Amino acid sequence: METRRKRYRNRPSVFKRLQQKVVNTAATISLPALVVGATVVLLPVAWLALPVPSLPADTMIYDQFGRLVSVLYGTQNRMPVPYAAIPPDLQNGLVAIEDDTYWIEPAIDPVGILRAAIVDITSGKILQGGSTITQQLAKNLYLTDRRTFSRKLKELFITMKLSTMFDKRQILTMYLNDVYFGEGSYGAEAASQTYFGHSVKSLTLPEAALLAGLVNAPTYYDPYIHPRAAVARRNVVLQQMAKLKYITPQQALIAERAPLNLSRAAALGNHAPYFTKFVADELTQLSPAIGRHLYNGGYRVTTTMNWSMQKAAQNAVAHYIPTTQLVNGVPEPEVGLIAINPRNGYIEALVGGDNFAKTQLDRAAKAARPPGSTMKYFLYTTVIHNGFPTSSVKDSAPVRFPAGSGKWYVPHNYGHVYNGPLPIRLAIAYSDNIIAVKWMNTVGPPAMIQMAHKMGITSPLADNLTTALGSSSVTPYEMARGVSTLANGGKRIRPFGVLKVVNQTGQTVFRGHSHATQVISPQVAYVVTNLFTAPLLNPKGTAHDLRAIINRPAAAKTGTSSQQRDAWLVGFTPQLATAVWVGNDNDSPLGLTGNFGAGPIWAHFMRNALSNQPKLSFKRPPGLVVKSVCVKTGLLANGCCQSYREVFLKDHVPTKHSPGCLGGSAKGHHKTQKTGTTTKPSPSSPSQSLLKSILKSLTP
Numbered sequence: 001m002e003t004r005r006k007r008y009r010n011r012p013s014v015f016k017r018l019q020q021k022v023v024n025t026a027a028t029i030s031l032p033a034l035v036v037g038a039t040v041v042l043l044p045v046a047w048l049a050l051p052v053p054s055l056p057a058d059t060m061i062y063d064q065f066g067r068l069v070s071v072l073y074g075t076q077n078r079m080p081v082p083y084a085a086i087p088p089d090l091q092n093g094l095v096a097i098e099d100d101t102y103w104i105e106p107a108i109d110p111v112g113i114l115r116a117a118i119v120d121i122t123s124g125k126i127l128q129g130g131s132t133i134t135q136q137l138a139k140n141l142y143l144t145d146r147r148t149f150s151r152k153l154k155e156l157f158i159t160m161k162l163s164t165m166f167d168k169r170q171i172l173t174m175y176l177n178d179v180y181f182g183e184g185s186y187g188a189e190a191a192s193q194t195y196f197g198h199s200v201k202s203l204t205l206p207e208a209a210l211l212a213g214l215v216n217a218p219t220y221y222d223p224y225i226h227p228r229a230a231v232a233r234r235n236v237v238l239q240q241m242a243k244l245k246y247i248t249p250q251q252a253l254i255a256e257r258a259p260l261n262l263s264r265a266a267a268l269g270n271h272a273p274y275f276t277k278f279v280a281d282e283l284t285q286l287s288p289a290i291g292r293h294l295y296n297g298g299y300r301v302t303t304t305m306n307w308s309m310q311k312a313a314q315n316a317v318a319h320y321i322p323t324t325q326l327v328n329g330v331p332e333p334e335v336g337l338i339a340i341n342p343r344n345g346y347i348e349a350l351v352g353g354d355n356f357a358k359t360q361l362d363r364a365a366k367a368a369r370p371p372g373s374t375m376k377y378f379l380y381t382t383v384i385h386n387g388f389p390t391s392s393v394k395d396s397a398p399v400r401f402p403a404g405s406g407k408w409y410v411p412h413n414y415g416h417v418y419n420g421p422l423p424i425r426l427a428i429a430y431s432d433n434i435i436a437v438k439w440m441n442t443v444g445p446p447a448m449i450q451m452a453h454k455m456g457i458t459s460p461l462a463d464n465l466t467t468a469l470g471s472s473s474v475t476p477y478e479m480a481r482g483v484s485t486l487a488n489g490g491k492r493i494r495p496f497g498v499l500k501v502v503n504q505t506g507q508t509v510f511r512g513h514s515h516a517t518q519v520i521s522p523q524v525a526y527v528v529t530n531l532f533t534a535p536l537l538n539p540k541g542t543a544h545d546l547r548a549i550i551n552r553p554a555a556a557k558t559g560t561s562s563q564q565r566d567a568w569l570v571g572f573t574p575q576l577a578t579a580v581w582v583g584n585d586n587d588s589p590l591g592l593t594g595n596f597g598a599g600p601i602w603a604h605f606m607r608n609a610l611s612n613q614p615k616l617s618f619k620r621p622p623g624l625v626v627k628s629v630c631v632k633t634g635l636l637a638n639g640c641c642q643s644y645r646e647v648f649l650k651d652h653v654p655t656k657h658s659p660g661c662l663g664g665s666a667k668g669h670h671k672t673q674k675t676g677t678t679t680k681p682s683p684s685s686p687s688q689s690l691l692k693s694i695l696k697s698l699t700p
Contacts (some may be wrong), residue, residue: 057298093212182218274352336363372559440468558594567597
């Protein structure tokens with residue numbers, strides 16, 4: 001059409017005018033023959049097979065409540081809309097300026113096309129071409145821009161076939177969703193967002209007229225670059241609309257005086273890039289057909305994300321990640337956070353790194369690192385599952401184990417502190433490594449490894465004692481899934497990120513679903529959960545500093561790998577299980593423990609993510625017994641000066657009573673315990689506040 005406009009700017013030569021008269025005369029004389037010829041030529045249309053038109057279109061990513069989170073597109077920014085969403089002013093404006101007989105004439109004018117063909121043949125090149133909306137759509141959908149006789153013939157066939165496959169409204173809808181409007185926008189919805197900052201359904205008359213005018217030459221009439229030309233073109237459209245009585249002259253006059261009022265919409269980009277990448281990877285794995293066309297298939301993907309929680313996760317990472325440092329020119333440290341609803345497996349939030357623009361590695365789901373003492377969740381689940389009373393005591397005295405070839409494995413506590421005899425609850429609260437390894441030696445590494453895999457760990461775990469302290473690498477995804485089993489009453493869930501995928505025609509082509517398997521008893525799950533409230537409740541617990549931040553019933557465990565390379569905090573409430581890892585990608589020492597490196601991110605995220613949800617306690621199942629026991633012996637209390645109430649599986653309650661009060665402070669402490677950047681006295685015995693906290697946590 002731009003070619004036509006340029007052609008009219010120059011008066012044709014006398015020779016050209018004479019040539020045109022000859023052609024027109026020939027066409028008039030041969031009209032019956034042309035009609036017959038057109039009929040013969042168009043007969044193959046009935047047998048022409050066309051693929052169903054499929055426009056490249058943006059894929060929309062929504063959270064579980066239908067909130068738009070991300071828009072994915074490949075080479076074309078296009079958001080198709082139905083006919084009902086396109087305002088009449090835009091439809092009428094386009095028809096008025098591009099094809100004013102669209103509603104009353106056939107899709108093509110066979111005689112006119114053949115007449116144009118005579119001109120093209122006599123000139124030896126393509127000069128004239130059809131300009132109906134249907135012909136333009138045929139060219140845009142199925143043909144290239146090459147101006148050849150064979151292409152014109154194909155255009156003729158395709159145009160006629162389209163007119164038999166679709167009605168006028170459908171063709172106009174496809175055209176307005178396909179045509180280029182400039183500024184990288186394809187289709188009316190993307191154009192409306194690009195130029196006016198709102199949906200196409202909200203277009204005013206002058207806005208609709210401006211978009212209709214852009215189709216002819218979007219670069220020449222670009223209102224951002226050539227505002228005067230854009231206004232002039234808009235007004236031509238308005239005058240044509242008034243001439244065809246789509247609007248009144250008064251409406252046209254008012255619209256012609258309207259300012260441009262350009263306003264780009266806020267970027268409909270990817271506001272949760274790591275989560276979106278996780279979803280794309282999941283879809284590609286579960287449905288390769290969808291995955292291949294995810295960026296141009298026009299899908300509507302409803303995810304398990306809770307956008308409020310996702311924002312809380314991104315804010316927690318942004319504000320509480322340790323101070324960034326440069327390690328070999330690379331910003332460090334990095335972070336991985338994943339939050340799972342333990343009841344249904346919904347991945348509610350996921351952050352795979354500090355900056356997606358710099359690195360797309362998903363450290364929440366793809367990067368495995370040593371989890372440190374957070375692996376004690378699986379160790380002590382094994383201990384309780386195997387029938388050991390919850391109050392069982394082991395001594396924190398130094399010990400060594402044969403490691404083969406005449407070598408010895410000697411576990412140490414953080415800061416080389418030895419805590420004396422401790423029941424399981426206090427061993428967890430203080431994160432006593434020596435006692436953990438002794439328990440690992442008691443139950444055996446294979447039993448713990450089997451339990452970890454049963455609860456949701458999928459990475460291979462080394463068959464040795466160090467696995468109790470998290471020497472084998474796992475992902476935050478695995479850790480969150482593993483502790484979800486505890487939060488879900490012993491049922492292992494399958495975490496997932498996609499709820500539903502709908503294609504451009506409104507057909508649901510994929511559904512995600514939750515799946516749960518009972519792998520440990522509800523009683524064991526509750527007892528272990530209750531034990532792991534100790535790091536928060538115990539004034540000497542490794543996560544006690546976070547208790548006031550989260551301010552609700554929760555289980556939590558810190559983890560710090562060898563030489564403080566990795567900092568972890570894995571914890572959960574009845575509604576949400578979250579794992580946070582912080583560390584350097586190059587595996588250099590971070591210099592922080594789990595409490596200080598990952599703890600603030602976890603606690604602030606949990607607090608904000610659950611701010612609108614009730615503060616639920618863990619539901620206690622039947623079949624449990626609460627008894628007073630002696631701290632030093634783990635036996636039933638009998639006048640012991642240091643006793644507390646502990647929860648037991650009903651068949652695993654101690655049967656013997658403690659012989660009596662065994663004295664005050666525990667012996668065997670050699671050094672003070674260093675936590676983060678502060679130094680605290682080594683824990684000796686539970687304080688009264690600790691006993692009250694434990695008692696409160698045991699309340700049904």
